[in-house]
Amino acid sequence: MVASFSTVQPVGRTASHQLGRIGVFICECGDKVAGVLDVEFLAESARRLPGTIYAGHAPYWCSADGRERLQETIRAERLERIVVAGCSPRTHRRLFQETAAEAGVDRALVGLVNIREGCAWPHRGEAGAATTRAQAQIGMEVVHVAELTPRPRAEVHITPAVLVIGGGLAGMTACLELADAGVPVTLVERAPTLGGTAAPDTRDLTDAVQTHPGISVKLNTHVANVDGSVGSYLVTTTNHKMRNTSTPRGGKRTQHGPFGAIIVATGVPDQETNELAKLLRLPQDAQGYLPECRIRLRPGTYVERGVYVCGSAHYPCDAAETQFQAYSAASRALRHLRRVKMTAQAPVAQVNAEKCNGCGDCLTVCPFAAVTLEERLEGLSLSVIDPLLCTGCGNCVSVCPVGAVTVAGWADSQLEAQMRLALGEALPQAASSQSPVLIFACEWSGYAAAELAGAQKLSYPSSVRMIRLDCSGRLQPGLILKAFEMGAAGVLVLGCEPKVCHYERGNERAAAAYQQAEAITGLLGLPSTRLQIAWTPPDDGPAFAELVTRFVEGVEEVGAGK
Amino acid sequence: MTEVLPHHENRDMTEAGPKEPNLACTNHPDGAPGDQASWLERHVRETGIFRCLECGKCTAICPISQYDHAFSPRRSVGRALMRHDEALLSDDRLWACFTCWHCSLVCPAGVAYPDLTLAVRTEARRLGAAAVCTHGEAIHAWMRMMMDPELKQDRLGWVTSSPQGGELVTRADSDTLYFVGCAPYYGALFKPLGVDGDGIARSTVRVLNALGIEPQVLADERCCGHDLLWEGDVEGFRTLAQLNANLVRKSGAKQVVTSCPECARALKIDYPDHGIDLGVEIFHLTELLADSDWPSAQHAAHSTQHVSRITYHDPCRLGRHLGVYDAPRQVIERLELELAEMPRNRGNALCCGTNGWTHCAIANKAIQVERLREARATGADLLVTACIKCQIHFKCAMQDQLLGDEIAIEIKDLATLVAEVLDNNEL
Secondary structure (H helix, E strand, C coil), rough: CCCCCCCCCCCCCCCCCCCCEEEEECCCCCCCCCCCHHHHHHHHHHCCCCCCEEEEECCCCCCCCHHHHHHHHHHHCCCEEEEEEEEEEEHHHHHHHHHHHHHHCCCCHHEECCCCHHHHHCCCCHHHHHHHHHHHHHHHHHHHCCCCCEEEEEEEECCCEEEECCCEEEEEEHHHHHCCCCCEEEEECCCCCCCCCCCCCCCHHHHHHCCCCEEEEECEEEEEEEEECCCEEEEEEEEEECCCCCCCCCEEEEEEEEEEEEEECCCCHHHHHHHHHHHHCCCCCCCCCCCCCEEEEEECECCCEEEEEEEEHHCCCCCHHHHHHHHHHHHHHHHHHCCEEEEEECCEEEEECEEEECCCCCHHCCCCCCCCEEEEEHEEEEEECCCCCCCCCCCCHHHHCCCCCEEEEHHHHHHHHHHHHCCCCCCCCCCCCCCCCEEEECCCCCCHHHHHHCCCCCCCCCCCCEEEEECCHHCCCCHHHHHHHHCCEEEEECCCCCCCCCCCHHHHHHHHHHHHHHHHHCHHHHHHHHHHECCCCCCCCHHHHHHHHHHHHHHHHHHHHC | CCCCCCCHHHHHHHHCCCCCCCCCCCCCCCCCCCCCCCCCHHHHHHHHHHCCCCCHHHHHHHHHHHCEEEECCHHHHHHHCCCHHHHHHCCCCCCCCCCCHHHHHHCCCCCCCHHHHHHHHHHHHHHCCCCCCHHHHHHHHHHHCCCCCCCCCCCCCCECCCCCCCCCCCCCCEEEECCCCCHHHHHHHCCCCCCHHHHHHHHHHHHHCCCCCHHHHHHHCCCCCCCHCCCCCCCHHHHHHHHHHHHHHHCCEEEECCHHHHHHHHHHHHHHHHHCCCCCEEEEEEHHHHCCCCCCCCCCCHHHCCEEEEEECCCCCHHHCCCCCCHHHHHHCCCCCCCCCCCCCHHCCCCCCCCCCCCCCCHHHHHHHHHHHHHHHCCEEEEEECCCCHHHHHHHHCCCCCCHHHHHCEEEEEHHHHHHHHCCCCC
């Protein structure tokens, strides 16, 4: 029998989520979905969800006709948020965001849930159970969307000026490239002359740099501090040849900037490279070289900080390689400057200043150096997150002991609302084998694998309910324990394989959180087969199906043994 | 400084007051049936907070108020007297109070402010509002899961050997029951902070063994319920209390000892308050230690290696709530360690900065830093306390990236310290 929803009222908590006017659009996808799921039933039950004032189904919402009808419905019903239940969010999210935006719905308030590869196809052998799962997954997406807030837009101007650190072959080459393109360049060199390790063969370059009107050369100068943020870096330098008796450290300190880009061309690493790496928050390898510092979000999309490394600071290069790297760095810097403006892309983490107690755990865990600590009263600090560097991975949310930081879209309350709905029909006291199994899957690993498994028409048990996370590192032990408290028969956590975490090292955070949860569930006497973590590749459908099937079997065996 | 009565003995003072307050708005002294002569009305009448002089000493001494000016015990009591129940219930600082009892201690009129806090929280929860607890609510999740009578924990893994490798002896038919509390669970969650919950449990048994006691421990012990009670979840508390009471009665024990002051307070005061009688005497470990003969350590200072001077932090629940100030000090004296008292000690001790996991923010951190600075200023090498939660909160504060060195100090539970001394001296 298909379960019915109880009203989603948080247990013992004032309902604080916004129940905006929500519309649910269920896609029949021809008969690919409608052939397995009872779409009429799904629409009818979606209508009963809190905040939902419209729920309907159509053959193809993604078609031109379908989209037009969707927009008409948005206008007619004055919808503020929508959920499209159909195929993959990974292929269709942008389309529906654009469509909804044209009709006046904020892009951030558009949710998608996959009931095709997600429910209809993997569970096509059990139509009733497939519909039940779809019903739950739609409900979960609705409660998720109900709690979303329109994303604040952070926009920053990129200053058309570049700082080059290091006056050797790499640095001078980059300087000339940029200056010839009309960009004002400041070149900082710690030695009394330019030239670097390739001198005196760099004499021609040195002359060109020193006579170029667009390049300002500072010799005998070190970088002492880097302030400001993406788009407008402020750099303090010390000149050890010019003494300033008022500063005890000697050396005249000057502030330069703002700069929209910084090029590091400091040559073979030494102690000063370590200090510079810390100031610019660049990772170093074991030998001190500064490796690739682009942060990959998805193929072709990077978090652009405007900091570039070239030459032997990057890895040992001969002269030709050095020059090529310098050209490349200059080109990338130029492209960055020509954007003129940058806006925050992903949902970003925000700190509640009243709650933050300045412990700095978020700074330690952030894979993207987006966190700084600002001093406030009596030596205590406040965590400040740069919205342009933040990728919304949520590792900081997981690690924050006081709940001071949230990522819009992935707050605890929203995840709990999804969990509550997914487990709503289960009795908390007797988690039998009929209770659902909760899967926390990161979008880049488990969730992708789930969609692939569905696309490949593989089957796995329909008693699972999947909660999609941007990063498995979003999980904290409390959420896992809550799932069991709410009656989950089992909890499966899926994250990216070691070293290929989409957010650099979110899977490490997930592993740590899991270990704590495991220790506690062990003390509580929960059989170990009810909790598992697995690193799933996104491109292995059969492995996913097998993993989930075996996990559910293990959970059911335990339930039967009770 | 006048002799300070612990909380539960103070209660007689409030009950001595008039039962029928001279207030115009009370039409039905006992509340007519069906009358919403509300929870607040009842509380005001029954606890005598109408005696408040509005002198403000409570707010002056309150550590939270010092850093968060919007927090005011005096104002809350004032609201209660004006029957502004809405304002009390919707106060966003409702969950911030540590219930450390300092305010009530200095109150010249015997007003028990923490009891008012408890009453408001209980009503708030009944109406559907609840605190969002810290650490992702992990702690309250396990406490609630323990409410399940069918739960079969696996919680005795810590009963192995004493910290230095000696034998630990427990006996199922012992007259003494060691109520462990959530120490193993806290150890699991706060391992990254270096909190060894299992170690405290082992040390406690080791110490009891040295007293000639081979305690029994319960395989099905539940959380004492202290935290659920103080966050207003009376039902949850009662469920846990009942489960524990059944276990204790079945155990045949004649006395219960615990190393956690919050468990001690719950078992001694709150259980009977809610009609749950364990039928046995309850002791905190330090009380037993101070009262008993145990092998004294020769050259104790050497056996604790680098430690020459220690300072002691009075946990709120052990000190102000239960009135146990001397026992831990007597134990320290027996260890022949130099005790350098912090300026604020005994009834005047500053709280460790948070309680019940219901609220933790900048003010809490500021208080923890203040207390740690105070500890450091004594010149002590070691900060000793008798509560695992105090230890957790201090160690959490010491994680601070900017303050780190300034507030870093070694912290140990008194049970751990005694066990170490015993083991080092082979006693």
